[in-house]
Amino acid sequence: MNGSHRMSKRITILDLAKRLNTTPSTISRALRDHPGVSKSLREAAKSLARELNYQPNSVASGLRKGKSYTIGIVVPHINRDFFSNVISGIEDIASDNGYKVMICQSHDNEEKEKQYINTLVSARVDGIIVSLGMNTEDCSHFEQVLNARIPLIFFDRVCEQMDVSRILNDDTEGSFKAVSHMIEMGYKRIAYFSGPEYLNVYRDRKNGYLKALQNNSIEVDKAIIVHHDLTQETGWKAAEKLMKMRNRPDAIFSSSDFAALGALLYLRENNVRIPEEVGIAGFSNEKFTSLVNPALTTVDQHSNEIGTFCAKQFLEEVELNNENYVPRKIILNPRLIIRESTKRIKE
């Protein structure tokens, strides 16, 4: 069609070898600075490579070496500050050590999560770092990762029955701090938004809530403990329901910032004054929590540190060739961030 169009075949080490009257093995060594290659050849190879725009085929080298220098990451959503900060933390350490990352979003969909795990195993990544989707109840799709002897690390939402390393916050403690603070602020009837209890984080956060109530001799009222999928929409609806109760709560603690946001917007739209009439707090320290009006009290989860811990754990496990290592559980202490939404004048 277009005769002048570059019809370049992809350059391989064989091409380089031919041009320099030598062999692929020598070129391979030369390009990677192996000892025992004459300086002249090394330089010739490199400059020719540059000249011809040679790009090593990492698929081929990966196949040969059985190593891809890639870490697979599977998270529910990349557009949440918590997850994207964890990812940045992983990237920093990974790239310092010659690894790249492949990021996958499960969209909280178990099927998608399975597919991505399959893909990553098939792609022979060197390690997989995961935070479970909201709907993942069954963890059997992770067995193959172990079978393939690929280091597997969970953070935040983990498969508890699996004997692998995990990086977590002390979620119970996080909730406990938040609810204790609300009680101190004079709130007497604190509703709770929970997620599915088969996930550690939601079970633990709920326990923290219960513990704080108990600690202050406040009776638990199941009528104001709501389980849902913790989106902004369901948060809104849950708030509506709660506010229409004849014995309505004077505060809401949500195990997700997004649901807290929904609730906050409902309250605002309905002229319920925050924090005077109703207090509200969330979990995760998403960026928007500091921006809404009133600013939302929340629990910071050290997202970036979690990422660096994940990456370091991975490095240690590949180092050990995935043998003789003992799965490790790292637990961070979350930090309560008190903002306007709970600053009621103490009684």
Add this chain to the structure above:
Amino acid sequence: MNGSHRMSKRITILDLAKRLNTTPSTISRALRDHPGVSKSLREAAKSLARELNYQPNSVASGLRKGKSYTIGIVVPHINRDFFSNVISGIEDIASDNGYKVMICQSHDNEEKEKQYINTLVSARVDGIIVSLGMNTEDCSHFEQVLNARIPLIFFDRVCEQMDVSRILNDDTEGSFKAVSHMIEMGYKRIAYFSGPEYLNVYRDRKNGYLKALQNNSIEVDKAIIVHHDLTQETGWKAAEKLMKMRNRPDAIFSSSDFAALGALLYLRENNVRIPEEVGIAGFSNEKFTSLVNPALTTVDQHSNEIGTFCAKQFLEEVELNNENYVPRKIILNPRLIIRESTKRIKE
């Protein structure tokens, strides 16, 4: 160490073949439902594969087929709603068509961007979709993508000199709408936050701003056109500078929501009333713009559609085997979203 530990070598089609007294090629065909494989063998192969937990090695098959069924995506930041929505749009179409995506963040760093492009080319991805980093002035690192005959598609921030497909908003129009609206609202002296002008988006947005002023016979004052890197911090500082001018502006239009946010926070902290004293608008419709107080007028960029267009364009180009296709330029019409931050009572 642990004698009972599964020492499973990774299963290959050769292993399956041996067990079924047949050959790798037959197994390969059987597993992929090729016509001309007996039903019995097909079923036997599949059930054995499941039993032994066989995972196809996509590295090997990729090497052989010269195809990875992977699309590489390079964006400045994944934690911006604009980019993560584009990515979701790409993913939807891609996964419907058997492709997976590999997401990379350049962090607005040209060096990182180069490295990721190298990595993706080396990984022999089937296509690359990019939005340039804020600091990328030189596009030479994309030449190798063309040399490798890998379909390359830009969106939003593009390399203009390259003859490849691009999906864009009409940025000039977006700015024009926003600034025209502000003028209608009675603002007379509208400051402007711009990014580097070697990037199409910032140049075009600025042109839209200039056009709107001109259209209303408002003289351009270079003193209130500020160039910076459009982060929240610099937005804050720029607002401070502007507000301290003796002839201070009565509005700010920012070509980034983040810088607009910084400005908004500065104004709030300094008790400048928005929109009465100073109006403010941003660009991109980030989620937080609807949440801040007052809610921020902004320009929506159809992020999700951009993603689907990118993916569809990619599919078309691979289909055509990267030959005989004419690079296409798709331009969407951005949508002005008017919120509190510019709703001044019209004079």
Add this chain to the structure above:
DNA sequence: ATGAAAGCGCTAACAT
């Protein structure tokens, strides 16, 4: 210091 040869796991062309 360099080369020859084998092979990573899979697929496809070419038998039969």
Add this chain to the structure above:
DNA sequence: ATGTTAGCGCTTTCAT
């Protein structure tokens, strides 16, 4: 319907 063979591009012994 199945087998044989060759090869994708690279790396790594094992020679020399």
